[in-house]
Amino acid sequence: MVSPYPPARDGIAAYAVQAVAGLRAAGHDVEVLSPGPSAAHHHLDLAGPRGALALARRARHYDRVVIQFHPDVFFPVPCSGGERAAIASALTVAFRAARDLEVRVHEMDYSLGRGSSPAAVALRMMWRAVPRVVVHTEAERASFHEAFGVPLARVALADHGADFMPHTTADRETARASFGIGPDELTFLSIGFIQPHKGFDRAIRAFAANGLGHRGCRLDVVGSVRLEEPGFLAHLSDLERLADSTPGVRLHTGYISDEAFDRWIVAADLLVLPYRHIWSSGVLERAALYERPVIVTRVGGLEAQAAGHGGATVVDTDADLADAMRVAADEALGTAAAERDDDWPFDPARVDRDAVMTEVRARAAASRGGVPPARDTGAADGRQARDAREASVPLRRLGPLSVPAPVSGRPGASILKSVVRRLTAWEVDPIVHQVNRLQQAVIEATERLGNLPKE
Amino acid sequence: MDRTGTIAFVPPRYGDEVIGGAEAVIREVAHGLAARGWSVEILTTCARDHFTWANEYPPGESVTPDGVVLRRFPTVLDTPRAERARYEQAIASGWPLTLSDQQRWMNDDLRVPELFHWLLDRSASYRAIVFAPYLFWTTFAGAQVDPARTILMPCLHDEPYAQLEIFHPLFSGARGLWFLSEPEHALAQRLFELPGNQEVVGSGIETPDAYDVEGFRKRYGIDGRFLLYAGRREGAKGWERMLDAFARAVRRHGLPFSLVTMGVGDVHPPADMVDRVIDLGFLPAGERDDAFAAADGYVQPSALESFSRTVMEAWLAGTLVIANGASEVVRWHCERSGAGLTYDDDLELEQCLLFLADAPEAAAALAAKGREYVLTNYRPDAVLDRIESTLAEWTENPSGAG
Numbered sequence: 001m002v003s004p005y006p007p008a009r010d011g012i013a014a015y016a017v018q019a020v021a022g023l024r025a026a027g028h029d030v031e032v033l034s035p036g037p038s039a040a041h042h043h044l045d046l047a048g049p050r051g052a053l054a055l056a057r058r059a060r061h062y063d064r065v066v067i068q069f070h071p072d073v074f075f076p077v078p079c080s081g082g083e084r085a086a087i088a089s090a091l092t093v094a095f096r097a098a099r100d101l102e103v104r105v106h107e108m109d110y111s112l113g114r115g116s117s118p119a120a121v122a123l124r125m126m127w128r129a130v131p132r133v134v135v136h137t138e139a140e141r142a143s144f145h146e147a148f149g150v151p152l153a154r155v156a157l158a159d160h161g162a163d164f165m166p167h168t169t170a171d172r173e174t175a176r177a178s179f180g181i182g183p184d185e186l187t188f189l190s191i192g193f194i195q196p197h198k199g200f201d202r203a204i205r206a207f208a209a210n211g212l213g214h215r216g217c218r219l220d221v222v223g224s225v226r227l228e229e230p231g232f233l234a235h236l237s238d239l240e241r242l243a244d245s246t247p248g249v250r251l252h253t254g255y256i257s258d259e260a261f262d263r264w265i266v267a268a269d270l271l272v273l274p275y276r277h278i279w280s281s282g283v284l285e286r287a288a289l290y291e292r293p294v295i296v297t298r299v300g301g302l303e304a305q306a307a308g309h310g311g312a313t314v315v316d317t318d319a320d321l322a323d324a325m326r327v328a329a330d331e332a333l334g335t336a337a338a339e340r341d342d343d344w345p346f347d348p349a350r351v352d353r354d355a356v357m358t359e360v361r362a363r364a365a366a367s368r369g370g371v372p373p374a375r376d377t378g379a380a381d382g383r384q385a386r387d388a389r390e391a392s393v394p395l396r397r398l399g400p401l402s403v404p405a406p407v408s409g410r411p412g413a414s415i416l417k418s419v420v421r422r423l424t425a426w427e428v429d430p431i432v433h434q435v436n437r438l439q440q441a442v443i444e445a446t447e448r449l450g451n452l453p454k455e
Numbered sequence: 456m457d458r459t460g461t462i463a464f465v466p467p468r469y470g471d472e473v474i475g476g477a478e479a480v481i482r483e484v485a486h487g488l489a490a491r492g493w494s495v496e497i498l499t500t501c502a503r504d505h506f507t508w509a510n511e512y513p514p515g516e517s518v519t520p521d522g523v524v525l526r527r528f529p530t531v532l533d534t535p536r537a538e539r540a541r542y543e544q545a546i547a548s549g550w551p552l553t554l555s556d557q558q559r560w561m562n563d564d565l566r567v568p569e570l571f572h573w574l575l576d577r578s579a580s581y582r583a584i585v586f587a588p589y590l591f592w593t594t595f596a597g598a599q600v601d602p603a604r605t606i607l608m609p610c611l612h613d614e615p616y617a618q619l620e621i622f623h624p625l626f627s628g629a630r631g632l633w634f635l636s637e638p639e640h641a642l643a644q645r646l647f648e649l650p651g652n653q654e655v656v657g658s659g660i661e662t663p664d665a666y667d668v669e670g671f672r673k674r675y676g677i678d679g680r681f682l683l684y685a686g687r688r689e690g691a692k693g694w695e696r697m698l699d700a701f702a703r704a705v706r707r708h709g710l711p712f713s714l715v716t717m718g719v720g721d722v723h724p725p726a727d728m729v730d731r732v733i734d735l736g737f738l739p740a741g742e743r744d745d746a747f748a749a750a751d752g753y754v755q756p757s758a759l760e761s762f763s764r765t766v767m768e769a770w771l772a773g774t775l776v777i778a779n780g781a782s783e784v785v786r787w788h789c790e791r792s793g794a795g796l797t798y799d800d801d802l803e804l805e806q807c808l809l810f811l812a813d814a815p816e817a818a819a820a821l822a823a824k825g826r827e828y829v830l831t832n833y834r835p836d837a838v839l840d841r842i843e844s845t846l847a848e849w850t851e852n853p854s855g856a857g
Contacts, residue, residue: 209802210707319699323706344814351817353793353824360810364802396800397758397781399696407723 002046002055003068005034006258011192011282012106013038014258016068018165019104033058035073046073048083052090056097065098070106081119084112088122095129104134104158105144107279113147124148134158136280137301159308166289168262175267181218186332188212188219188325189268191261192283194253195225196235196437199274199297204242204249205440206274206322209367212329213248219272222252222264238441265290270328273297274321276433280305284312295324299429317402318436361389388450392443401435403428456843460582460852461494465570467591469499469525470512472737474687474719477588477610479764480635480658484585484608487659487839489523496524496581498574500567500593508532508565528570539563546615557621566592574600583850585633588761589625590616602628604850611639612759613783617646626650631849633842635762638783654845659835660767663741666748674742675735681713682808683750683774685743685765686757688720688734693756693779695723700801701754702728704808711812714754717746747772752811752818754804758782767833770794770825775818777807794825 001023003016016032017039023030033055034040035047044058045051052074059065075087095101113123127133127148133155135141141155170178181187190203200221207219221239225232236253243251256264265271271287271294279300287294293311296302306312313328315321346356406417466481481497489495501510508530517525542560545552552560570593578584578601586594588610598605607629611617626632626643631652634640640655672678682701688694701714702725716722717735724732738746747753753769758781760766766776766785776795778785780803789795798804811818 319703323703326707342809342813344810344817346814346817348814348816348820351820353789353796353821356810356817356821357796360796360798360803360806363806363809364798364800367802367805368800393780393799397779399800402699405723 001030001032001040001066001068003032003034003040003066004036004070004073005032005038005040012068012070015106015282019066019068021165031062047076048074049086049090052087052094056090056094059094059098059101062098064100065102067101067103068106069103069108071108081117084119085117085122088119088126092122092126092129095126101130102132102134103130105140105279108144110143110147113149130154132156135301137304139301139304140279166262167258168260168266170263170266172266175263178263179220179267181220181267184216186212186215186217186329187267187269188217188272188328189222189264189270190219190272190274191222191264192273193225194221194223194236194239195232197276197278198223199276199433201235201238201242201437202274202276202297202318202321203272203325204239204246205368206272206318206325207249208242208246209322210326210329211367212325213246215329215333217248217329217333219246219249220252220264220268221249222256222261224254224256241444262286262290265292268292269332270295272321272325273302275299275302277430278302284309293328295321295328297321318400365389388447391450392446395439395443395446398439400439401432403432456847457852458492458843459494460850460854461496461580462488462846463496463498463581463584465498465574465584465586465593465597467500467565467588467593468502468505469497469527470503472503474737475505476686476760476762476764477608480608480610480762481585481587483659483661483835484839484842485523486519486521487835488842489521491839491843495522496526498526498528498570500530500565500570501527502530502565514569526573528567528573530565530567532565534563536563546619549615549618552619554620557619561592561595561621564592566596571596571600578604579853582852583630583846589622595621595625598625598629603630604853605629606631606633606845606849608633608635609639609643610635610761611643611646612761613642614759617642623647631845633845636784636787638787639761642783652845652849654841656841656845657833657838658762658764658767659838660764660771660829660833661835662771662830663744666772667745668749671742671745671749675733677713677715677733677749679713680711680751680812681715681733681749682777682811683746683753683769684714684716684718684756685746685753685768686718688716688718688722691757691759693758694720696801697754697756697779697804698722698724698728698732700804701808703801704805705731708805708809708812710808712751712808715746715750717743744768744772747774750774751815752777752808755779755782755785757785760784763788766795767829770822770829773819773822773826775811775822776825777804777811788828792825792828794821794823794828796821 001016001020004010004013006013006017020030020032032040033042033044037043044054046055074091075084113120127150131154133144133150135144135155136158141157144150144155145152190200192198203219225236239251243249265286271292273281273283273294273296275297277299281302284294284296284305288309295313295315296306298314298316303314306314313324315324406414406421408414408417464481464485466478468478485495485497501512501514502508503511510529512527514527514529519525539560542552542556574597581604583606584601584604585606585608586598587608598607626647626649629650632649634655635658637655643649686692704710713731713733715733715735717738719737722732722734747769752775755763755766755776755778758779760782761784763785766788769776776789778789778795778797780786780797780799786797789797796807798807
């Protein structure tokens, strides 16, 4: 087994170790090679052509080789076209050297296999050298075949959770008590590595938009930063700000054990997986293991993966995500959303538009999350809050970018639009997400700048 | 006052079923002047729909019951408009277009050569020729014929088209400009070099004698509290975004409102909102007034308003206005009157709706200020007085006959 491996806390490592356990339990003699020092039997720097060729020398000594493939293990980030071509060629040698090879793909950018560049040609050659490719969803299988020309007969589907074993024996009450969660607190959980594409910020905003913290709900965001890269750390900083300003949201950062990971899942009432892009999710499998419902975004192969589990709600947009969380809260709390702050402190005989607008804006800011809302008190700090809000107005008026609904009054046009929508979603949706994140970030940055003390 | 000579009004569309703010303003002024003894002609197209520009009304001359001469000219639309679509994208994105490209954009759309030539042949016979709004071929081409007799009622919005250089001569060359509001005037001053003759004339709003709320509810089978939107249901008017925000607010907060709409365009409510979104289609004036009075709130989601008659109609009916703050004009009305709430994003709209739902008495108290505002500023007589004053000052009867 060639794979990241514990004690590295990594989804693939967790996946691999369970696969190894399953194989060993079935009587196989399994040795593990990991890309860095770990609990594996061997370790080897697998990055670059040199790493791939070193793998080729090792691979021929085994009856069967299983590679848990993530491109970052073999290809540097960033990677030029020339480097990619060279590494893919070296991996082709390694793959051909193995007697019986299975490559389990955890992530792959299929666009890299399209076109006629040397890198694309080399990648297609590399994948065609693999006798058995294993993916987790039908969508990935089709993409693999289309992008790399690997015959469908050689691309197998595996149940992502087939080898998953529970890591905790705690029941819900015990688990909740261990994290200080009250028995009646409806608990949403987003858990995993903290990185932008996991979209935990979307979960917090959706939670804020529904004012769920005021309804006795909580959202726990649990995870650690996988790589200490500026982009990831900046995202963590964003999450900290969001969590600080959103009632009911708690951010727990740092490495946790497999047992604690599972205990969080057991403790939660509902998992929120608001991924922006991902191919398949181990967290989704672990939620299924403990029969916890999930809300998951329709990206990669998650819809297909979730289809195998009851209790999964698949959503498309941020608004859908917020709606799904609210519906879950309504159902769990047995209240139909009507519970809200319906006390508007205005005397009809003396009501004043400016006062109403101030209250409207403060309540909207609280729903928006991000920058703490402030009511205009007429004092200097109130004016400053108003200035900060005014600064972001042009950005907020733009509204979120959304994909037009595939509807039309013309006969047949709705079906055609739906087909086009499905075919282009993989390309369009990431752009939509990025634009909306960018807009949100600029709004917050603008308001924060406006809130800075004036010299 | 010397009311001799004929005033021609040139809107791109005219008719009972035509929905559009500029068209309504022109109609109201033209007939108002006719009622005061002016000779008035309306020179327009045979089109009803501003997307297809299909010739739906017959061409030729007719006379309305109040003596206004109506002349219709056929539209010509003989290009695929593909080039225009490309230029539209460039304009919306803020890409600079050469003057030549701007001309091609303007001309790859409806054209009305017979109208143009009518003006070419007879412009000197008119005391003034009033064009509105600025954006259409009828105005762009027609106003070039006789700028000295041209009065432009631009109905200007802060939109990418307004940045196009081809419109500069239209604004700077006209004999005079009528604006509907101070913010529109200020925008024009920012964008163009204006002629000496400029006046904010406003738009007159007729006050209904009475409202029949119960009758309206009965006739259209509407129960319960509702929000109203009147106008074109299209993206440019903010309909789709407002509809989405309304649906989300209902789902999140269980708002007690339906959304009633009257006007033209496809409604496309979300599947779970089909029962809450009620499309009444096109309504005659009296029914419209009753709808405004029956509504709990009027929502104006358009960012592109140069006056917004519907906001005034809502206030006259004592109904709270909740408007998109991106429209400088409507925001100005709301702030000046103290009778309307504005929102800058969907969450603020949501909170405005919650205020309306939870504090109806306070909302009604705000709305009451709106009626006073309209009656003080936009009575038809006051608007016509201002218009007549400018006509007397800026124009003269071409025949010289008194």
